[in-house]
Amino acid sequence: MPQYKAPIRDIQFVMHELLNFEAHYDALPAYAGTNRELIDGVVEAAADFCENELSPINHSGDQEGCHFDNGVVTTPKGFKEAYKKYIDLGYPSMSVPVEHGGQGLPGSLGNAVSEMVGTANWSWGMYPGLSHGAVRTVEHHGSPEQKELYLSKLVSGEWTGTMCLTESHAGSDLGIIRTKAEPNADGSYSITGQKIFISAGEHDLADNIVHIVLARLPGAPKGTKGISLFIVPKFNVNADGSVGTRNNVVCGSIEHKMGIHGNATCVIVFEEAKGFLIGPENKGLNCMFTFMNTARIGTAVQGLAASEGAFQGALTYAKDRLAMRSLSGPKALDKEADPIIVHPAVRNMLLTQKAFAEGGRALVYFLSQFADVVEVTEDAEQRKAADDMLSLLTPIAKAFLTETGSESAKHGVQVYGGHGFIAEWGMEQIVRDTRISCLYEGTTEIQALDLLGRKVLSTQGAMLRNFTKIIHKFCEANAGNPAMAEFLQPLAELNKEWGDITTRIGMKAMQNPEEVGAAAVDYLYFSGYVTLAYLWARMVSVSLEKLAGDTTERAFYEAKVKTAQFYFKKLLPRTRSHVATIDTGLEPLMAMDVDQFAF
């Protein structure tokens, strides 16, 4: 079992050297004063917690899993104690505004903590993580009374929250949900229906669970425009805020699933449960969409976590495991074979993981700055600009980082050879745990449609041009540096090609809108590779500057440049396949009649 080691140096590189978070915070009055000392203090304390409290119960939590007995869910050994410590350390309230009882620290700093929590123990991290959506729903859409009753306990972590969206027949397509809400005489609602895949829907970590439930009012319009949001607590809450009688909400069962065994994925049954409308009638999905981007960044973090975790595990083994001699002659003459890190194919897997982990970190933290701006700026124009960037880049980050996280996890197993298949080494757990990240919060295919259809084509390319202009300017600004040429030339070409293929797809889509569906997934991958290329080029630029000066960390910055070279030479060529595939269009996908698929 690999012991998690928080990549503090790299987090600092991204936060201070690449993205200058200090200046970013200073430019936002709400976050001014969040200086380097504070940032590093938070990161280091969280690293300690994750390494020493969460990582040690990651594998055992997977092996033990959650237990279900007649509606009661017991989490794996150690989960409850770790959660108590997490509350005591104040993490649940970290990024919540002061006026709602939080510490008012930036969401982006919470994001750094989430990365470490998630890499150390994703299953555990989902318990507090899922509260986030509930907190934000109440924070943004709750009445003053609702805020008073629910928010402080959610913020302190004494209670946790869930988001109850999916029903067994309705996942990606929430417009067809059937859970209903009948108004009661007292202004409350009677909620009846069954929700599935409710992560952290029932557990033994907290005194109460506040479900945010999507349901339909009587006579509500069909489809997504007839969905409302309700607060449905597990235990009714008394007027003084204390936990009251049990509500008619029960956990019917927990799923047996591929991974995240330490997190309870629940069927939650509402039988005339008492609920309270939150936000306007029939506007439930709109209310939720306001923070869907941040939830999706949260899932992107899972992809980054898989790349980082699998990289750490594989690297340890690759240095240690002896097998065969290097093709250019023995390297470890005192040993009976060479450590497998001498073999190019093993290095290829390690460097792929490293490039996705560090590139993914850069992307997630980059995005979190836009999320900060959207959250707290009072300048409408600045907010619009940040929101547009966030809207464009979120589906890329969510889908691309989770898919590449799955790939990295696969390499983790492969580096271990047969041992990778064995549970005790911990590599196969990462494959199983991270597989869900490509499914929940919108599958890869849904993200791809969101990117190409809603974000790019629906804005006539305007959202895309916001970003390609930034890339273009970066290329221009660095054009004078010959050491950057090997990165800038392909980046500039790909950046131009991004616009070109968008135009080509757009033209075809005017003839047949299905062309969007045919191109979307390859388009998303292409976009992901270019986005990471931009961030890797920026990381090179920073590193070259440091190397030109007086630094004691030459090896660190050289490694950045070498990883970027690997990324540009070995991963970026994948764009060639995606472009070629996009250009073959819709027809090969639709030619087959449904009855011809099998005989």
Place this chain on the structure above:
Amino acid sequence: MPQYKAPIRDIQFVMHELLNFEAHYDALPAYAGTNRELIDGVVEAAADFCENELSPINHSGDQEGCHFDNGVVTTPKGFKEAYKKYIDLGYPSMSVPVEHGGQGLPGSLGNAVSEMVGTANWSWGMYPGLSHGAVRTVEHHGSPEQKELYLSKLVSGEWTGTMCLTESHAGSDLGIIRTKAEPNADGSYSITGQKIFISAGEHDLADNIVHIVLARLPGAPKGTKGISLFIVPKFNVNADGSVGTRNNVVCGSIEHKMGIHGNATCVIVFEEAKGFLIGPENKGLNCMFTFMNTARIGTAVQGLAASEGAFQGALTYAKDRLAMRSLSGPKALDKEADPIIVHPAVRNMLLTQKAFAEGGRALVYFLSQFADVVEVTEDAEQRKAADDMLSLLTPIAKAFLTETGSESAKHGVQVYGGHGFIAEWGMEQIVRDTRISCLYEGTTEIQALDLLGRKVLSTQGAMLRNFTKIIHKFCEANAGNPAMAEFLQPLAELNKEWGDITTRIGMKAMQNPEEVGAAAVDYLYFSGYVTLAYLWARMVSVSLEKLAGDTTERAFYEAKVKTAQFYFKKLLPRTRSHVATIDTGLEPLMAMDVDQFAF
């Protein structure tokens, strides 16, 4: 849980229409008379057994797993009964020569049975499957006495066999194994050591288990040239062939692993166990290499099985599951949403699975003909030609089909959305079960080195040219058919490119042998895509001929052509990335110092 339905029509297409197995058998005196009636009879009977006996215990076997208690392994419910039926139906002896008590049917026909067994229940299939290596070892290298004592019981299936190769420190690199064999006065040997990853190493299906063990004699040369083979039975065998006293062989534990839970992966401990040398001293690895190709084709079947199984499951769900409307307008007006098979991204996943399953079937059956020839021809020249083709294509089939099988399994989960992550649907089991196929019998990276280094470059390209000539001739022979042009043009280009990139790599490798390691995995993928393109083009050629004539199965043949079009348009572009990546060479992989990978 998907119920397995044997793809009989497609197996028949491959065996009769594409590869003309009747003529193939008639050309080999040992198999003459294996006519279509016999072939179809065997396939249909096996289909029935696999659908009705093995498929129903596939998911339950995964969920229950094997139980270990103090050296005793209990297989999941139903495994023992199914094994009894399998013996009663005579399957273990099917492809064994008549002189060794078998039915003397061709290995390629056994291969068709293996495909169905493996797709229905891979874990179960490994129990009889693993005997194969033991049978062949005794058959080819055993003394007359050893054959008499062990072979008939192995052939009948009353006993099973294993191959004990791996030790905890030595997997890919067998040259460093430590298990030792000390000669006894009576001519037997005393075997001491510990083997791991012994599939079917201990179980409750048979009365005895015959282990074939790699070990070192005293004073044996270092490395692979000092390894000998030994027969070590679980129970000593009396002179009359009956089961005698227990040998000092015990199962120390079974592994907890990602998948194939129904198969016991054992640690086998030999403590001065009684063993018998089989084959010449220190030539153990050579003896095993004689049938390594067929063992690897057996693993290639696992990849094909994953593609087929995941395709069947995904197709059922894609026709049934309703979510969202088609982008070109509603298709199922009577339903609240369209079945997801209308969406191009879903079709892309289904067609990818279908192209890999049917293409993989063609490749495996194509290879099995060469294996037949190697096995029974008395014409040395014919054997050499077949053996060369087998040697070239086996690493391609093994690695490419298992990797694409893993990809297909991934798509199976993805088509199911969140439900794909849930055990009861059976899709995630395929991902877990098939993951081992990229690791055992030589990892993908080992296969890639075998292909590019040993098979292609070591023969100065001669082995490759054997095959590219065949492709070239096929293209020439069909050049007059305009309906084939869309396939022949890209195939001919890729075929030429195959030679070109081989030359480029060969030139670089003369400067630095590590270039082979740097290029090998991409080269293997490239080779796999071209090989399948050739077989898909052949399948089109057959189908077009049928469509030009009078057939009642137009839909079947049209589907073949459409799947080929999909393959050429949507999957073959992947070669572009592999070529581009190959051409960036070794340097980006080796630049990083070992100490620079992490900070």
